Amino acid sequence: MNATALAQSEFDNRLPPRVSESPLELARAEWLYNATEQLVRFGADVKVQLRMRSPRCVTVAQLELAADELANARQADFEVGTPALGRLLVANNCGRADKQAAAELLGQSDHPFGKLGELAEALLKPLVSDALIAQAEDDEL
Secondary structure: OOHHHHHHHHHHOOOOOOOOOOHHHHHHHHHHHHHHHHHHOOOOOEEEOOOOOOOEEEOHHHHHHHHHHHHHHHHHOOOOOOOHHHHHHHHHHOOOOOHHHHHHHHOOOOOOOHHHHHHHHHHHHHHHHHHHHHHHHHHHO
């Protein structure tokens, strides 16, 4: 077997990297998914309240601003090649949802909740640790 074939064989038989499945990582991922769904799909603010501390929130308004800034930046950089904003506005005015126009304005994403899910996760990640602590505090009661 020549060196190229040997290298290809080793590459083909390589195992994927280990995935952390610690209880903490699973809890973090579950909370982040649920909070993202609450924000994106249900349009509800996410609030984390620790004992004896002020609540921390990620609001739908913050997500809307992040989406607005992303869409404006993509338009300014000529990344949107159709009148997607106009289509979105007209569809909304007629009581229809135009997910294709929204996706074009925000960009493609493999996230289960699309680009809005990515934006929501970025806003929510700083709250994950406190959220898990707050859940533990609530469980103590």
